[in-house]
Amino acid sequence: MKQKSVAVVGAAETTKMGKIPDVSVIGLHADAALNAMADAGLKPTDIDGVACAGISPVELAQYLGITPTYADGTSVGGCSFMLHVRHAAAAINEGLCNTVLITHGESGRSRVGVGGFGRAASSLMGQFEMPYGVTAPPTMFTIPVLRYMKTYGVTEEDLANVAVIQREWAAKNPRASYKDPITVDDVLNSDMIAWPFRKLMCCLVTDGGGALILTSAERAKDFPQKPVYVLGTGESVETPMVSQMEDFTSSKAFRVSGKKAFDEAGISHADVDHLMIYDAFAHLPLYGLEDLGFCKPGEAKHFINERNTAIGGKLPLNTNGGGLSYMHSGMYGMYALQESVRQMRGIAPAQVDGAKISVCHGVGGMFAASGTVIFSNEA
């Protein structure tokens, strides 16, 4: 894509977050969408492009009263929204539409209006993974990690420290689900979920949503909020079955998506002021730091243990507290994007002073897919 040709002009999360038993899935999409439209000073009839995952863009358009000339139903898991941003940028540049609304809503905890979930027994996953007792992500996303730990000498304490430092960030965010400080011992003494993963190494299960509105950089100047420009983007997919990842110590989708985004943005790692790495589990920031090229293979644990990603560190990471402490409704990528936009607007509760470039990196499925968006707040 062309650098800074498209900007975020509206961004918002749902009015409430955490436990929302009185709103259905599509209601969460709509609540976030209405908040983002209010943020941008728009109404549904001003929107001519829609994108969402979890529900169909057809449902979203009809529910909000939008008549789109562009619809994107890309659904590759929690990073779908990074791909939506990327596709929206291309669509706006190509003239397919002018103003794209991207929404997310998920009743992960309360399960109101949730569709069926499950794998057909005839799918490859149904045939070659489900029979062995995998359940939800805690028993799938975690499977490669022992190999990573053995290869690089990573310990359970190292994994625990990821959660500890993110909780420090969460404490600065009033909307975070968990704000009380935790220690490495607290993490290692929390309930065993799927060895070596303890409860505090796993993401939350909450309700919520979020929405973004994008338009051309040219038009963005006329909106009420400070535009946040899209500097570079990347995406890739690898495998629907975690057991078939090429390398258990590194995500191919991460590497491909990250490199593409950095190449498009024309920046080096030293240019990055703020970083979001989708953390469904404590190992994700480790893989992300290495696969995006911020650290050499095996060195992310040192980078985190030396507090480079903590408050006051040189690379603030997951400043909302992440999926481990802020919120995680199921497809967390939207909340990572929201935090990047807040940081670029300069309004984040844990604002990184003077931040000009934010990298937002998402994962979908169990290392199945990836999307990366690099934002800039300078035209």
Place this chain on the structure above:
Amino acid sequence: MPPRILPEPTPETQHFWDGTRNGELLLQRCKETGEAYFPPRPFAPKTGSRNVEVFKASGRATLHSYVINHRPRPDMGTEPYAIAVVQLEEGPRMMTNIVGCPQTPEALVLDMPLEVVFEKMSDTITLPFFQPAKG
């Protein structure tokens, strides 16, 4: 306990499940490159060649990675169990369970040698599991 979740073969995978029922672990390989692959499909990944063949694997593997699920799926009983990925001698990896040893980090050591065993689950489905190699 509800019945264990079992695979439903498709035309492209039927030979694999016929194989396990007969006590054989069947893989496929590209006849042009000789590269073995899994899960089953009627062409070789990457080359896209349809010139492939089914062959019987040795059944030897090593333990590549795993977790021990402490929140058992209802059809899997009540005790923690390991969900493992094994590195087959022929190259591909597959998910499985490790049987014939305690489901503990002490007993399950990465890279330990394993061998395939077959367990009949229904008239049509026999699952391939792996146990510590005996020899």
